């Protein structure tokens with residue numbers, strides 16, 4: 001246990017508190033900009049292709065200086081270096097945290113327990129590339145000799161959200177002749193809808209599970225295997241002249257696994273030759289650029305996948321080398337601490353102005369909330385400060401016609417990230433591409449309205465009746481970050497994800513929590529296993545609380561009538 005002072009006993013923490021309660025108590029973005037218009041250019045940080053404007057935040061040079069002092073006091077960069085070096089920074093699971101090694105160049109050296117892991121990373125990437133090319137070219141066929149036209153990824157959490165999000169984000173780069181779907185929910189409806197119009201003879205299942213024990217994934221994979229064998233019918237038998245079990249051979253052509261657990265993969269009946277491996281130093285929610293990216297790689301091709309990894313690496317290097325005042329993940333992390341701990345902001349909205357990023361915030365929810373939704377510090381003591389925010393949001397402009405009302409006039413402070421691109425993705429019809437300026441005009445307008453609002457005087461000057469003035473006044477002062485990139489390419493997507501990965505790291509480092517475990521998901525899993533027999537065969541579940549017992553009884557009665 002470290003004898004470093006607890007976060008809220010540090011003088012830097014107290015100084016931030018005083019700063020908030022003093023000069024920043026009535027801070028107004030209108031006044032801050034009036035006094036210092038130069039902040040529009042000064043509070044911009046560049047990371048790779050990303051231009052990150054944080055000028056519309058309730059901060060001054062003094063705030064930034066105090067936040068940077070807090071980062072220095074909590075040794076964020078020392079903690080960063082320990083992670084990159086492969087130290088076991090995931091203390092409760094005693095594991096190294098090396099998703100950055102997944103995008104390290106071939107000649108890099110990253111050691112875990114004295115062994116350089118980079119050659120193994122590239123060996124798997126090369127195998128993935130060879131396999132992806134075989135599927136894309138039609139050389140890899142199904143059991144009956146037909147070409148694979150459908151890829152169904154079965155996984156959940158980190159084994160689903162990354163590739164599913166990126167598949168949507170990079171649709172413009174995908175092979176449009178392939179149908180790629182993602183199944184995660186144990187609700188049979190998910191698999192049912194995903195395969196109902198597919199031909200089993202042309203379908204490849206990619207079963208993605210780090211542990212290969214996750215009940216949702218194993219249940220869906222088992223059902224998918226039955227669907228395949230049922231659907232192949234006679235085709236499921238061994239092709240003539242071919243010895244061996246037809247079912248085994250069919251599974252070998254239609255199932256591959258992405259996992260760290262070769263034993264369980266073999267136990268499930270997937271040939272270990274069809275397994276693409278990763279390692280326990282890759283956390284599930286950080287695994288997207290490991291073998292877990294295989295479905296995406298099949299969709300966009302190995303070259304585009306490598307561009308994506310290059311994007312991640314660009315931000316890794318930025319995070320590793322940029323000085324504190326120009327370090328984008330550090331600054332964004334500090335801003336999150338500023339609002340969460342000193343403004344009592346409970347949530348953080350991520351609002352991409354790109355339809356292709358429709359799953360981006362859902363991906364970030366796991367990244368951020370599973371990492372930093374913690375109540376105990378690395379010292380084992382309850383934290384006495386706020387940790388991770390509730391992360392939410394959907395693409396603009398749709399959100400504008402739904403929940404932005406609360407962002408503009410509600411009683412809560414919701415810091416938001418507005419993400420936009422200078423150009424639409426290539427290949428769109430000119431008339432649709434021309435809509436891009438309107439989309440971006442909305443992004444800029446929202447940032448402006450949230451920051452500067454509309455005063456009662458301005459409302460009155462428009463001739464609004466006095467009784468309506470309060471309703472039509474916008475107080476502004478709602479903080480936003482604007483992230484602008486040239487275009488949504490694979491590299492830019494990688495840069496965006498790495499930016500958030502490292503921002504989450506920075507916050508966990510300051511809050512002194514373990515951002516890499518997820519014990520909070522365990523209890524529900526255990527209880528579901530315990531309750532299930534009560535649903536299926538009416539078994540008595542010892543110790544079931546009265547409320548849950550009544551619900552189970554009501555469910556059974558409804559179901560069985």
Ligand code: F6P
Pocket residue numbers: 156157158159208209210211212213214217284285370518521
């Ligand atoms: O339940 C949470 C979790 O462990 C996530 O951290 C993980 O991404 C997900 O389940 C899936 O786990 P696996 O890849 O082992 O199936």
